[in-house]
Amino acid sequence: MSTEAPKVRVGVGAFILESSSQQSRGNPRFLIGKRINSHGAGTWATPGGHLEFGETPEICAAREVLEETGLKVTNVRFLTATNDFMPADNKHYITLFTVCVRENDGEEPQVLEPHKCEAWEWASWENLSGWVKLEAEAQGGIVEKKLFTPLLNLVRQRPGVKPGL
Numbered sequence: 224m225s226t227e228a229p230k231v232r233v234g235v236g237a238f239i240l241e242s243s244s245q246q247s248r249g250n251p252r253f254l255i256g257k258r259i260n261s262h263g264a265g266t267w268a269t270p271g272g273h274l275e276f277g278e279t280p281e282i283c284a285a286r287e288v289l290e291e292t293g294l295k296v297t298n299v300r301f302l303t304a305t306n307d308f309m310p311a312d313n314k315h316y317i318t319l320f321t322v323c324v325r326e327n328d329g330e331e332p333q334v335l336e337p338h339k340c341e342a343w344e345w346a347s348w349e350n351l352s353g354w355v356k357l358e359a360e361a362q363g364g365i366v367e368k369k370l371f372t373p374l375l376n377l378v379r380q381r382p383g384v385k386p387g388l
Contacts, residue, residue: 231315234307236271236373237284238322238386239296239332241345250348251386254292254332257341258371262312267346267354268371270332274319284321291340292332299323303384305376318373322386348385352378 241252255267272287274280281299288296302320309315332343346368354368355378377384 229313229315231317233274234271234316234318234373235274235280235283235287236269236318236320237288237296237299238269238302238320239288239292239294240322240324240386240388242324242328244328249385252345252347253386254343255346255351255374256291256332256334256343258339259341260338262309262314263371266369266371268374269320271318280319280321284323288323291336292343293335294330294332295326296323297326298388300388302386303377303381305373305380307373307376309372316373318376320373320377320386322388324388355379 238251239254241254253269255269258264258266258268270288270291271284272291274283278286280301284299285296288294299321300323302322304320305318307314307316307318334340334342350368351370351374354370355375357367358370358375
């Protein structure tokens, strides 16, 4: 049994805009997936993962997106960061969010890690904001889309921040 103290880890999330021509900051559409078999199982999140030693957030985002969805992305940019304490899972992350576009708008995401993600779908910023509001109102009750803590915190901790290029 390890007696090592819990550590704060760095996660990276990637907002992949649905279209390379999508410059709207009003209601951007982006990819989300349903997490399985890890902390946050049953919640919806952007593609992403752990920042590896020596990696930039942008390189990490592109790598994770390719590994998880098969999509090649370009124009990867830092968006913002959230502080994500998850006491129920005994986890604490700083999540670095990026925004990017697919190299080819015609390519659709694939579930390449079925042990980690059940499905991918496109959602809008209005959808996300609505789900955050419904989750707050439900106070632990059943909601249409339960969101991964970093996505909830993005809306709560960074008002006015929306993915866009």
